[in-house]
Amino acid sequence: MRLNPVRRRLATALAVLVATSGLALAAPQPASAAPRPLAAPGDSGDDGEGGSQTLIKQLEAASKGFVEAKEALDRSKKRQQELTAKLKQIDTELGPRQAALDDIVGKSYRTGRLGAMTALITADSTRSMLDRAQTLETIAVKQDRALRDLKDSKAKQEQAKAAIDAAISDQQRQLTVMAKRKSQAENALKVANAANGSSGSSSDDGGSTGGGGSSSLAAPAPRNSDGSLPSESCSVNDPTTSGCITPRTLHAMQEAKKDGFNHFIACFRHQNSGEHPKGRACDWAADKGGFGGDATGASKDYGNRLANYFIANASRLGVLYVIWYRRIWLPSSGWKSYSGAGGDPSSDHTNHVHLSMR
Template sequence: MRTTMPSGRRSPLIAVLAAVAMLLGVGAAPAYAEPNEGGSKKLRDTLEATAKAHIEAQAKLTNSQRRQKELTSQLAAVEVRLVDLTEQVGEVAAQSYRLGRLSAAAMLLESTSPEAFLERAANLDTMAQRDGKKIRELTDVREEARAAKIAIDGEIREQQKQVLVMAKRKREAEAALAAVSSGSSGGFSGGSSTSARPAPRNSDGSWPSESCSVNDPTTSGCITPRTLNALQQTQAAGYKRYVSCYRSGGSGEHPKGRACDFSAAAGGFEDRTATGGDKAYGDALAAWHVRNAGRLGVLYVIWYRQIWHPGTGWRSYGGSGSPAADHTNHVHLSMY
């Protein structure tokens, strides 16, 4: 015969176990967290691929714009030198025209002594070297200006290319989201405007590849260094309610250590839709993640039936109808 514990004794025990589970980072997270964050595998794969492509294209676009700015400044300086050198060479040409081709020989033949001859020859050689240097310098600066203009044109073409890539990835993301989204949405606002500490990037502005290699302070699992930075910066900005990152089961970014779920309720994940202060907390948190997406390396954010993707912005997003599936009880953060 199976014995049962009286309800009066069972409730305190359950409460204690729940509290312990929350402290240890186990039990509480899976209870009301969606096991398949981001929808179907096909949708998640498409969102990840398009977000990565968008972020990489944006980094290339930013670098190209920076190079164009540097080249434009360089060209402006070269053109100032070009004007000055053109005037100097013009003076040399005018002087040569006035003195004639035989002026040098005449000056030497009119020397009254060997010493005067040598002095005049040295002066003429110095003048010839100086004038020749000016002409060579003018030629070099003209070539430098031509190369800068070609490089600027190349950067403009690169920018046009990356804009097209971003537009293509946006269309692909929108097409993938069409099955779970009815279109653009308003997003969220509120919260602190504190800027997050940027995660390290490669020299070209792209995000380095990272593995699940550091301890997850919210569970007994692991997360990537970039996810850890995002978690720490989120908490430093004042969002300190219960959070769970690594999850061994299911799919998506959690098992890769690249995602965290932030509960809207102060006491942890609850199987109910957030309202009032909890809703305002989630709104502010989601908005903060989006504002700092470029600093942190955010792949996408899901909150309250909406999803933010770097290529599409905020769009409506529907799950199976539960608070976990519709993300109305927690903010989901996926990292690059």
């Protein structure tokens, strides 16, 4: 159909207008989806610490076994030092006691068997006989005491030597346990990292997180008389949640806060494994207000300093292990690669420092 001149001119003008103005017809676009909120630790579907339940149990058992064996080794070495000093003292006493007994035996030999009888018979009076009898009794008592002292010293000497041998044997056993626990932890990490497709290995990634650390020494947690840590349950109120934590975990939190680490903290939570449901773990946010994205700048420096603080005070506080920025610090091995199962900041521990306690 042919357009009349008026319509043709209108169509031409409209085409020119569209071409020169760059207008184009487009189908309506859907509104962009809102960004997914960042998952807090424990909310990403894993077992709460960025690893499988099997891995967490292996790390817990290995680290606890290693630290307990190391402390037993330290106690055994201390005991050996005490026994060695005691043996030296016994050896010092043994010489004079042997000399005293030898002197008494020598005098008895020179006097002869009939010496005592002769002394009594040749007494010129009853009083003299009684005096000599008393003297002979005194000599006999001294001989008996000298002999007992010598036997006692020799028995103590043998006991000390046997105890030293036992301490050395115990130290060898503890060293064997430590080596096995170290291997257990590292093998578990190697398997987990391989399963998660991590390019990192379980090899040592360095002695610290970088960024320095607090030089403050925390007040030590209470210990038993033998130096071991007492067994504790989830028995005190958790100031960060409505749950509970152990007294030792609370002590570590209070000490860290006193040294200036006051960002957001979350401790107790229900999960399938790990220390959080036992009240023996806390997550310390790198950002002041809570768990954000990957920590950078001042937030990452805060995390570095906090992780190094817990490591420097590991023995004093009773630290089991520390996780921070895709790495885990183990008492047996230092820093190792640690790949989170979820791949998010919480699973990778790039937005918080995880502290597990004994």
